[in-house]
Amino acid sequence: MANIVEGVFAIHKPPGITSAQVIRDVQSHFNPSSLFAPWLQREHDIKNAESNNQRNKRKSWKSKQPIQVKIGHGGTLDPLATGVLILGVGSGTKALPQFLTCTKSYETVVLFGAATDTYDTEGKLVARKEYEHVTKEKVEEALVKFRGEFMQRPPIFSAIRVQGKHLYEYAREGKEVPVEIQERKMNVEKMELAEWLEGGSHEFAWPEQEAEGAVKNMAEKVLHLKDETEVKSEAAEVVGEAEESAKRKREVDEGESGVTAESSPKRIKSSPAPESGTTAIKVEVTESSPKRIKSSPAPVSDAPAIKAKPTETSSNACPAPAARIRMTVSSGFYVRSLAHDLGAAVGSLGLMAHLVRTRQGEFELGKNVLEYSDLAEGEKVWDPKVKKMLQDWQGEHEVVEGSRDRGGGRHERSAAKPAARAAVRRNSSSDEG
Known part of the structure; x- marks a missing residue:
């Protein structure tokens, strides 16, 4: 069988797309490639060699899915972010948890x-x-x-x-x-x-x-x-408004002067002079007579309310x-x-x-990271770069023969430690974690 390449490499994620989309894009280039044809063939052979009992245990929807190159990432980046995105291929996915705990x-x-x-x-x-x-x-x-x-x-x-x-x-x-x-x-x-x-x-x-x-x-x-001072300020404003409302009610109850609504002058309620940096007084004219102008208290200068640009x-x-x-x-x-x-x-x-x-772990921009644009250049461009990175990974990390993941791949002896798996759960979908 031809040489099977798998392991870990890094790609330079561009802005505007999710980390999951990067994986789908990479898969679309890897699946039909000659570089990963031996890996896919091995997976087909393993699947065909399964017993009927094993096939029955597999979920029906999954058994109907075409086999793709297995890829995962070692710490997602938000669409806004760019830079090093660690990708594991085949057995390399078992090594991804360690990248969640590195600097x-x-x-x-x-x-x-x-x-x-x-x-x-x-x-x-x-x-x-x-x-x-x-x-x-x-x-x-x-x-x-x-x-x-x-x-x-x-x-x-x-x-x-x-x-x-x-x-x-x-x-x-x-x-x-x-x-x-x-x-x-x-x-x-x-x-x-x-x-x-x-x-x-x-x-x-x-x-x-x-x-x-x-x-x-x-x-x-x-x-x-909001800090404590702002919360107290807002509370004081609420109390002040309640007292003002009670005062107006007393004036109406005690001041039966006989002046009709039509003949009464328009009243304008003014709020205390605002501090520097506050918004302008809001003015509202009601439809009914008499037309009265209300003003809302201006917030203090440090209030978090959205102000005019x-x-x-x-x-x-x-x-x-x-x-x-x-x-x-x-x-x-x-x-x-x-x-x-x-x-x-x-x-x-x-x-x-x-x-x-x-930088993430041993991968750093400008040194050992595949440019995302290389994918569009075709297999002749990205193939030798990805192959070298995966072979370097295989050469530098101990691989245990005969210990297979669900995809039939090999994995590192220490890649799936419980602490590392816990890190995956803590940091999944974290843009920076």
């Missing part, structure tokens, strides 16, 4: 002044906040707290399960998580500011769509957008500053949470506008 390097861009329900530019806006005071020096000072060991709260849009349900399912339904999302200990080997981007000088922008109703209310609570520059660029940050982090680290927490650390809001995974 990873990222380059991200944090855009200040706004927050979304997903912590990135793919989500919907839930709040805006002042950003003029955010400087390069403030960001560098704030990054100190994110080095070494510290506690991080996962984003609401993550695959972590709470009471049998993914967190992102609660978020999409606009429901509050029944328990507090627990912080997790992270270890950061490297965290540095690589580039400072002044407002109006970069291509990154806040999303235009705003969250509505229950989703926005849920986000304000779960994402901890600041005047943009002539080039239509986002006026808020951004920071390009490089990091090397432990397993389970969420870069989106870093963006959110960094925004809060500098007295503003922050979201992730760009993400590249530059």
